[in-house]
Amino acid sequence: MAEVPDDADLPRLGAWARDLADLEDVLSAPIEAYPDARFPPEQVQRLLAPSDLAETLTRLEAALKAGYPEASPEQTAWDSLTRLEENLKALEIAKGAYRRAYVSHQRAEILLDSFLQARDRVLGRLYDDVRDRFVELYRELHGTDEDAFRARLKPKGAGVDFAVDFHGRGTHPPHALHSEGHQDSMGLCLYMALAEQLTERVINLIILDDVVMSVDAEHRREICRLLATSFPDRQFLITTHDKTWAKQLQVEGIVTGRGRVELYNWNIDTGPQVNHEADMWDRIDQALKKQDVPDAAARLRRGSEEFFSTVCDSLGAPVPYRISGSWELGDFLPAAMNQYNTLLKKAKKAENSWDNRDQIAALNELDSTAGQVFARSNAEQWAVNANVHYNAWSNFTEQDFQPVVEAFQDLYGLFTCSNCGSMLRVARTGTKDSAVRCNCGKVSWNLAEKGKTD
Numbered sequence: 086m087a088e089v090p091d092d093a094d095l096p097r098l099g100a101w102a103r104d105l106a107d108l109e110d111v112l113s114a115p116i117e118a119y120p121d122a123r124f125p126p127e128q129v130q131r132l133l134a135p136s137d138l139a140e141t142l143t144r145l146e147a148a149l150k151a152g153y154p155e156a157s158p159e160q161t162a163w164d165s166l167t168r169l170e171e172n173l174k175a176l177e178i179a180k181g182a183y184r185r186a187y188v189s190h191q192r193a194e195i196l197l198d199s200f201l202q203a204r205d206r207v208l209g210r211l212y213d214d215v216r217d218r219f220v221e222l223y224r225e226l227h228g229t230d231e232d233a234f235r236a237r238l239k240p241k242g243a244g245v246d247f248a249v250d251f252h253g254r255g256t257h258p259p260h261a262l263h264s265e266g267h268q269d270s271m272g273l274c275l276y277m278a279l280a281e282q283l284t285e286r287v288i289n290l291i292i293l294d295d296v297v298m299s300v301d302a303e304h305r306r307e308i309c310r311l312l313a314t315s316f317p318d319r320q321f322l323i324t325t326h327d328k329t330w331a332k333q334l335q336v337e338g339i340v341t342g343r344g345r346v347e348l349y350n351w352n353i354d355t356g357p358q359v360n361h362e363a364d365m366w367d368r369i370d371q372a373l374k375k376q377d378v379p380d381a382a383a384r385l386r387r388g389s390e391e392f393f394s395t396v397c398d399s400l401g402a403p404v405p406y407r408i409s410g411s412w413e414l415g416d417f418l419p420a421a422m423n424q425y426n427t428l429l430k431k432a433k434k435a436e437n438s439w440d441n442r443d444q445i446a447a448l449n450e451l452d453s454t455a456g457q458v459f460a461r462s463n464a465e466q467w468a469v470n471a472n473v474h475y476n477a478w479s480n481f482t483e484q485d486f487q488p489v490v491e492a493f494q495d496l497y498g499l500f501t502c503s504n505c506g507s508m509l510r511v512a513r514t515g516t517k518d519s520a521v522r523c524n525c526g527k528v529s530w531n532l533a534e535k536g537k538t539d
């Protein structure tokens with residue numbers, strides 16, 4: 086017969102549990118609470134192992150076993166089945182999710198295959214078209230040098246397989262054998278061919294940002310011709326740091342003087358300043374109206390550097406050579422004035438030799454006007470001197486600077502035709518300067534003296 090727990094068993098266990106909890110509390114802060122009168126050492130020993138604990142627990146265990154007998158086989162089987170059903174449901178849900186995922190996966194595979202096929206078909210066709218045009222442009226650019234040039238351009242995965250012929254020595258990637266300059270020009274031709282294919286009748290504008298870094302001067306001239314002849318319907322926006330290239334574009338007629346804009350004095354706070362030949366005087370005017378003399382002076386200096394460098398070129402004025410390639414207004418302006426005087430003297434001498442009275446009179450008058458203009462602009466040149474410190478301008482007013490602007494306008498006027506606006510230039514016969522002309526013919530100084538046939 087199982088032992089029965091007596092009525093005091095549960096309260097006894099409850100009291101023991103509370104005592105243990107109190108002891109735990111005390112032990113959680115042993116230093117602050119030491120010594121605690123409630124828990125002398127012998128009391129703690131008794132508390133951890135009460136003498137009647139074993140009997141109490143035995144009685145409780147016996148009572149629990151009597152109250153809750155072990156499960157019957159049927160009950161155990163029923164419990165197993167219940168748990169099995171839960172697992173089965175989870176399995177079915179997982180199978181459903183798998184089937185749906187698999188269908189999605191299959192559809193995605195089909196989609197990917199179709200995409201890849203379509204991509205290769207479209208790109209393949211595009212590459213074929215672009216390849217032929219690219220080869221054509223490149224041959225045109227390099228002339229007889231490359232008339233057997235061939236290229237391979239095929240889709241390759243997400244990339245492209247691009248290889249070019251090197252003078253009949255097989256096709257290789259462009260950077261394998263071709264020089265940097267040739268690679269640059271190749272890149273340009275490829276871009277132009279691609280732009281032509283992709284933007285035909287959609288975008289008319291092609292932007293070329295510093296594309297001729299490594300291309301030599303001779304090939305740059307060919308690039309100018311290519312742009313002019315092969316893309317007559319396209320508008321180009323060409324940016325460059327290279328003044329030679331900018332000039333070449335102008336000389337070859339790709340860009341007009343009015344179509345050329347120069348950005349300079351670029352800094353983070355103010356952005357770039359713009360030198361635009363066409364509206365330089367307007368902008369100087371605007372700056373003066375805002376009492377911004379430094380801005381007006383900077384524009385006038387920059388614009389004049391550009392203007393007089395072109396004057397020196399078109400009149401053949403000697404400018405001291407600098408290996409750094411950097412010249413400023415102080416180099417160009419005196420050279421341009423001297424050359425103007427030299428040419429005017431020559432013209433007068435020539436007209437004298439032919440005894441052309443009207444021409445002589447006109448040239449004499451021009452000489453006197455030019456003398457005054459030069460004298461005035463010489464007096465005002467300090468104002469656009471690059472060495473005048475920026476801060477010094479704070480003392481100048483619009484009224485101080487206006488005469489400087491007018492002196493320079495008169496000066497510009499000497500070097501341009503009042504009728505057609507084009508710049509005066511020296512025409513040569515063989516190595517001899519034969520005349521000074523403008524585009525319309527209003528300015529025409531004969532430089533050839535009578536009796537001198539060399």
Ligand SMILES: [Zn+2]
Nearest residue numbers: 502505523525
């Ligand atoms: Zn003219």
